[in-house]
Amino acid sequence: MDINDHFFRREAGRLVSALTRIFGVHNLALAEDVVQDAFCRALETWPMRGMPDNPSAWLMATARNRALDVLRRQRTATTFAPELGRLLDSEWTLTPVVDDILAADALQDSMLRMMFSCCHPRLSEPAQVALILNILCGFSIDEIARACMSRHAAIEKRIQRGKSALAEAKHLFDTAMPADFTDRLPAVQRGLYLLFNEGYHGASPETSVRLELCNEAIRLVAILLQHPLGKTPTTYALAALMSLTAARLPARTDSSGNLVPLDDQDRSHWDPTRVSEGMRLLELSATGTELTAYHLEAAMASVHAMARGTKDTDWSAIIELYDQLMGLNPSPIVALNRAIAIAQRDGPERGIAEIQAIADADRLAAYPFYPAALGELEFRCGNQVGAYKHFEVALARARNPMERHFFEHRLAACRANNRQPASVTAFWEPQFASAQAPDDAEDDRG
Amino acid sequence: MSEFLFLYRGSLAYTKSPEQMQKSMQKWVSWFKDLGEKGVIKNPGNPLERSGKVVRGHNKDVHDGPFAEAKDLINGYTLVDAATLDQAVELSKGCPIFEDGGAVEVRPIAKL
Numbered sequence: 012m013d014i015n016d017h018f019f020r021r022e023a024g025r026l027v028s029a030l031t032r033i034f035g036v037h038n039l040a041l042a043e044d045v046v047q048d049a050f051c052r053a054l055e056t057w058p059m060r061g062m063p064d065n066p067s068a069w070l071m072a073t074a075r076n077r078a079l080d081v082l083r084r085q086r087t088a089t090t091f092a093p094e095l096g097r098l099l100d101s102e103w104t105l106t107p108v109v110d111d112i113l114a115a116d117a118l119q120d121s122m123l124r125m126m127f128s129c130c131h132p133r134l135s136e137p138a139q140v141a142l143i144l145n146i147l148c149g150f151s152i153d154e155i156a157r158a159c160m161s162r163h164a165a166i167e168k169r170i171q172r173g174k175s176a177l178a179e180a181k182h183l184f185d186t187a188m189p190a191d192f193t194d195r196l197p198a199v200q201r202g203l204y205l206l207f208n209e210g211y212h213g214a215s216p217e218t219s220v221r222l223e224l225c226n227e228a229i230r231l232v233a234i235l236l237q238h239p240l241g242k243t244p245t246t247y248a249l250a251a252l253m254s255l256t257a258a259r260l261p262a263r264t265d266s267s268g269n270l271v272p273l274d275d276q277d278r279s280h281w282d283p284t285r286v287s288e289g290m291r292l293l294e295l296s297a298t299g300t301e302l303t304a305y306h307l308e309a310a311m312a313s314v315h316a317m318a319r320g321t322k323d324t325d326w327s328a329i330i331e332l333y334d335q336l337m338g339l340n341p342s343p344i345v346a347l348n349r350a351i352a353i354a355q356r357d358g359p360e361r362g363i364a365e366i367q368a369i370a371d372a373d374r375l376a377a378y379p380f381y382p383a384a385l386g387e388l389e390f391r392c393g394n395q396v397g398a399y400k401h402f403e404v405a406l407a408r409a410r411n412p413m414e415r416h417f418f419e420h421r422l423a424a425c426r427a428n429n430r431q432p433a434s435v436t437a438f439w440e441p442q443f444a445s446a447q448a449p450d451d452a453e454d455d456r457g
Numbered sequence: 458m459s460e461f462l463f464l465y466r467g468s469l470a471y472t473k474s475p476e477q478m479q480k481s482m483q484k485w486v487s488w489f490k491d492l493g494e495k496g497v498i499k500n501p502g503n504p505l506e507r508s509g510k511v512v513r514g515h516n517k518d519v520h521d522g523p524f525a526e527a528k529d530l531i532n533g534y535t536l537v538d539a540a541t542l543d544q545a546v547e548l549s550k551g552c553p554i555f556e557d558g559g560a561v562e563v564r565p566i567a568k569l
Contacts, residue, residue, distance in 0.1 A: 019475035023475040050475060050478045053482065055532065060503075154474055
């Protein structure tokens with residue numbers, strides 16, 4: 012049988028999570044070694060001897076035998092998972108305990124435990140995302156650095172710190188404690204949201220990389236939705252947001268990797284399965300009393316998904332959702348996006364007035380889309396000279412080649428006095444901009 | 458037709474990420490598939506454990522492990538059919554081991 016793309020990477024996440032429950036979170040590296048060993052064995056055996064009928068079970072069996080070797084050899088010198096106490100010391104209990112934890116139906120719970128452990132509040136949010144990618148999704152440091160357009164050393168430091176924090180916690184998160192589960196859940200939701208965001212908004216110019224990160228977030232949120240305490244209306248809203256937004260990925264960049272504005276996206280390339288799945292999840296999120304930013308952002312994504320183009324988009328509905336988001340989670344970025352939606356409905360002059368009225372606009376000092384939005388609206392008012400100045404500022408603040416390329420195009424349009432407006436509406440996909448991941452600064456220090 | 462032994466020496470990429478290992482594996486699979494379609498595989502062979510014993514000398518002293526350094530360690534073998542040594546060498550050139558700094562030793566099986 013053939014294996015899927017990213018099969019090894021995903022198996023790594025499952026196997027490391029499961030083995031860590033046996034070895035203990037302080038022996039994470041040992042779990043990773045055992046898994047690496049199982050992969051080597053597969054690499055050596057499968058090509059010559061043919062694929063096993065069930066590659067996943069083959070890897071698990073190989074890792075299990077290797078784990079038993081390690082446990083027998085090191086149990087006098089090493090302390091393994093404290094939860095298991097002395098059960099690993101005796102041959103009477105060793106194999107049954109290991110087999111219980113490695114059983115197929117226990118794997119999802121092991122992954123949840125790891126997911127909740129990675130979202131420890133003591134860890135910075137970028138560290139949480141890096142740890143999830145490394146441990147649960149099987150990405151190497153280099154692969155994370157490439158996906159997040161970050162330096163190898165920065166990611167390495169982030170992961171090292173994260174792993175020491177995990178080891179200090181001594182125990183993996185216990186998903187069987189309802190109160191703890193519910194306490195930690197918002198941090199987990201946030202971590203998965205940021206992971207998705209990194210894929211959708213991150214700096215990687217490769218569409219395939221973005222898609223991979225988004226798919227990982229969707230896969231992990233689906234695991235969360237299978238736990239009785241995990242499937243809250245908020246988790247459904249988060250899953251809806253991811254699905255509805257990921258639906259646009261195929262249309263979001265052109266063949267050279269340039270961002271395609273929402274206006275210009277060929278909506279027939281939006282993934283209809285993702286859209287309908289998103290609408291289904293959105294419906295499931297509409298229970299209970301809690302209204303979160305995920306609900307509002309998912310609702311905005313659904314308004315876009317239901318429209319044939321920006322012209323027949325229900326901008327009043329979008330503005331109303333932004334008003335609610337401002338009430339819930341006021342930020343100058345949300346205000347900026349709201350102003351752009353108003354420009355879309357009531358014209359560029361009204362939009363400029365709204366932007367000028369943003370109270371704490373100084374917090375947007377480094378944000379390239381603040382001047383870009385002003386530039387675009389001036390452009391639409393016919394003020395090419397004013398627009399040019401704003402785009403120059405935006406270009407100076409561009410954070411990656413894609414943004415730079417986009418602003419250079421707008422500058423060229425100003426020079427040529429080309430009347431064709433770009434869509435401000437969503438070249439930065441406004442509903443997501445409320446979550447800007449903190450930058451690398453903390454990791455670059457010392 | 459003569460028989461030749463391919464001895465795989467050195468790296469099978471033990472330090473790679475899961476994604477890279479999967480890519481390596483797919484290359485090995487397609488190389489073996491290619492050899493299989495050419496009908497030259499006499500015996501696909503087996504991987505070897507990386508540890509073992511070496512017994513040597515009149516006293517039959519037993520030592521731990523193969524003596525070779527990691528880059529020269531024999532990690533597996535395959536028996537192939539080929540008309541000449543040159544042809545066997547050509548067949549070996551499709552092996553993905555070279556991408557990871559490994560080597561294929563091609564040894565004719567002696568004809569008695």
